[in-house]
Amino acid sequence: MKRTIFALYGATLLTFATQASADTPNQQASVATLNDGPYLFDSNSGQQNAQWICAGKLKQTAVANKRLTRPNHCGELPEPMLNPQATEVLADSYQGVDKIVALSDVHGQYEVLIKLLRSNKIIDQDNNWAFGKGHMVMTGDMFDRGPQVNEVLWFMYRLDRQAKAAGGQLHLLMGNHEQMVMRGDLRYVNDKYQTASTLLNRQYQELYGKDSELGQWLRSKHTIVKINDTLFLHGGISQEWVDRELTLDRANRLYRENIDKTKPELKQDELLNFLFFGNGPTWYRGYFKPDFDTQELANILNYFKVKRIVVGHTSQTRVLGLFDNRVIAVDSSIKLGQSGELLLIEKNKLIRGQYDGTQTPL
Structure with missing residues (x-):
């Protein structure tokens, strides 16, 4: 099954940036230091991409050989190997x-x-x-x-x-x-x-x-x-x-x-x-x-x-x-x-x- 991440539209980024500019300095600082991810979603396209937040910025990396590799300057976020049997329902x-x-x-x-x-x-x-x-x-x-x-x-x-x-x-x-x-x-x-x-x-x-x-x-x-x-x-x-x-x-x-x-x-x-x-x-x-x-x-x-x-x-x-x-x-x-x-x-x-x-x- 193919997976990808849906990119954010420029308008969304602009809206968030406008909202962030009205935040307090501490709130802005917390966004600037935020690392999170990876997130991976299904897609009908042939390309597999993982989405990350690195120092408050959205980044995307390709999935190669079922491995997710984090971008630079993204802390110690997980770099998982995808498991093709992950959704198998086991005995109880x-x-x-x-x-x-x-x-x-x-x-x-x-x-x-x-x-x-x-x-x-x-x-x-x-x-x-x-x-x-x-x-x-x-x-x-x-x-x-x-x-x-x-x-x-x-x-x-x-x-x-x-x-x-x-x-x-x-x-x-x-x-x-x-x-x-x-x-x-x-x-x-x-x-x-x-x-x-x-x-x-x-x-x-x-x-x-x-x-x-x-x-x-x-x-x-x-x-x-x-x-x-x-x-x-x-x-x-x-x-x-x-x-x-x-x-x-x-x-x-x-x-x-x-x-x-x-x-x-x-x-x-x-x-x-x-x-x-x-x-x-x-x-x-x-x-x-x-x-x-x-x-x-x-x-x-x-x-x-x-x-x-x-x-x-x-x-x-x-x-x-x-x-x-x-x-x-x-x-x-x-x-x-x-x-x-x-x-x-x-x-x-x-x-x-x-x-x-x-x-x-x-």
């Missing part, structure tokens, strides 16, 4: 996996993510996959809040290819913030990206639309996966899921098929309203409420035939086990940009991987 259940690592809610904090993965030897010093045949689960919320969302996405895009090549697997699960961005709910988008979308002449959600490389990749991903005896997702499974007798396959398919619908459209359908909001898997916080009924948890574990559920979404200061580790919370507040933790499961041992690489039993 796995058995016989020897080691698993899980984390959540990165929210654009690329530097913290890299340090955490390096210190726990999930990636090497060059940020390449070093986890062998292991499976890595990111339980959602890469978008919003932080200033390096695009860097996080391209990094995960590369790990996706490298993990598979090594016999492992990356499971990139959709969280509520991925869903919010896809449908144009931009309340939590970092100011940097509001400026970038103006320069790129696209609404922010369109930078990850169905015609974009990253958007197509994201739309192929599941919301829930089961690995060995553990269920992974962003928010949590409620009793309502069990009452509705939903399956992983059906739910994941409905998420993929409907992720671009607006909030009013989703709310018109009873099942989609449940899946995308309220007690649905990407928003549910019931496990963390003082009146949570543990019999409900037993019903859920029995329904999925698992020993535990791993979730993000509800922030903690560390990886935390609840109900005798039958629920494990992996949102360790990476979004604050200071530190974070991850969960390791090796031969049924549950381990906290800390920011400095120290590993302790959960």
